[in-house]
Amino acid sequence: MTEIFSGSFTQQEPIPDEAIEAALAVLRHGRLHRYNLAKGELGETALLEQEFAAQTGARYCLAVASGGYALATALRAVGVKPGDAVLTNAFTLAPVPGAIASVGARPVFVGVTESLTIDLDDLAAKAGVARVLMLSHMRGHLCDMDRLMQICDAAGITVIEDCAHTMGAAWNGVPSGRQGAVGCYSCQTYKHVNSGEGGLLVTDDEEIAARAVMMSGSYMLYERHLAAPGPEVFERIKYHTPNISGRMDNLRAAILRPQLRALATQVARWNERYQRIEAGLRGTPGLSVIERPDVETYVGSSIQFLLLDWVAEKVQEALRRCAARGVELKWFGTPEPVGFTSRYDSWRYADSAPMPASDRVLAGIIDMRVPLTFSLEDCDLIARIIRAEVGAVYQS
Numbered sequence: 001m002t003e004i005f006s007g008s009f010t011q012q013e014p015i016p017d018e019a020i021e022a023a024l025a026v027l028r029h030g031r032l033h034r035y036n037l038a039k040g041e042l043g044e045t046a047l048l049e050q051e052f053a054a055q056t057g058a059r060y061c062l063a064v065a066s067g068g069y070a071l072a073t074a075l076r077a078v079g080v081k082p083g084d085a086v087l088t089n090a091f092t093l094a095p096v097p098g099a100i101a102s103v104g105a106r107p108v109f110v111g112v113t114e115s116l117t118i119d120l121d122d123l124a125a126k127a128g129v130a131r132v133l134m135l136s137h138m139r140g141h142l143c144d145m146d147r148l149m150q151i152c153d154a155a156g157i158t159v160i161e162d163c164a165h166t167m168g169a170a171w172n173g174v175p176s177g178r179q180g181a182v183g184c185y186s187c188q189t190y191k192h193v194n195s196g197e198g199g200l201l202v203t204d205d206e207e208i209a210a211r212a213v214m215m216s217g218s219y220m221l222y223e224r225h226l227a228a229p230g231p232e233v234f235e236r237i238k239y240h241t242p243n244i245s246g247r248m249d250n251l252r253a254a255i256l257r258p259q260l261r262a263l264a265t266q267v268a269r270w271n272e273r274y275q276r277i278e279a280g281l282r283g284t285p286g287l288s289v290i291e292r293p294d295v296e297t298y299v300g301s302s303i304q305f306l307l308l309d310w311v312a313e314k315v316q317e318a319l320r321r322c323a324a325r326g327v328e329l330k331w332f333g334t335p336e337p338v339g340f341t342s343r344y345d346s347w348r349y350a351d352s353a354p355m356p357a358s359d360r361v362l363a364g365i366i367d368m369r370v371p372l373t374f375s376l377e378d379c380d381l382i383a384r385i386i387r388a389e390v391g392a393v394y395q396s
């Protein structure tokens, strides 16, 4: 009998009851705008920022409308100007070069290795062309952060970390987002906490924090923040920093606070599922799993593997066969951007020189979501299906 998987790859878990109760309380009092507070009230958004700063060990935190908004705000706050070059990953998703383009800057792409992380030799070679790196921890893979920071520090490059896929991850015990000058996170439905849309930005730099708060649309009400610098810092920047509204609201903050408290538990559940799928795939002919370094604490909310040096038609055939059995796989080698999958040369607003070594890797990357609604048995079944279909196509 042919096994079929009938689950959904896009179905996240429901919002926890505690978060629903908190949301209802906000709806009942009606003060959804973050600065609309009753006497003595601190507000869900300010509390969320205070808690996330404590959770990541950051001095400052700002909650905003989306992860992409956090990225663009970070670029502006570190002083990126129209026309500037900004280094970034060739293997990432559209919101990353999009954030760079949104401030009028130019993405300069850095290659990807077979570990699916940024190519540090390529980064070192390109270090002279820009003074900012927007580092995307794409699909949760952390590069050797110690070496990356050495390269960037030596070249005077400011690092902004895109942690859309690494909330809850760490390198050598340091939470992802805490090695660069700024860490940016997404709270969009497919990420590690879910408020539909939303973003968080953390930093230890008081001027970056103050500029970000002003830009997000603080209407000079920055004293209502609990994880922002003191008023003397705002005095220095407030006349020179434009308002580019993109605030978080109290309803979404209320939904997020209980989810952040449960993050470590959720990470463990993701990793159980990831490891079941990885174990089931390991040893499949023609397929390489991505080995994770011991010093990386990852969050297995998605899994990738490589069909390296396969011809495109065979990859497509394997994907078709898996899809026919209910297993949805995404391919980064597709010539046209599809859904959430796109490549550096599909962003035609950004010039890019060909990168043959990266093209070879991208042409082999297969990507799959691992929602927590999957049971461990679902994970075993999915791995069996991929193993059988990939193996069959490879052997043909």
Ligand SMILES: Cc1ncc(COP(=O)(O)O)c(C=O)c1O
Residues within 6 Å of the ligand: 066, 067, 068, 069, 092, 093, 095, 096, 136, 138, 139, 162, 164, 165, 185, 186, 187, 188, 197, 198, 199
């Ligand atoms: C790698 C990466 N960076 C940034 C973002 C931006 O997040 P948001 O959708 O919250 O703007 C995403 C969202 O999909 C992403 O995948």
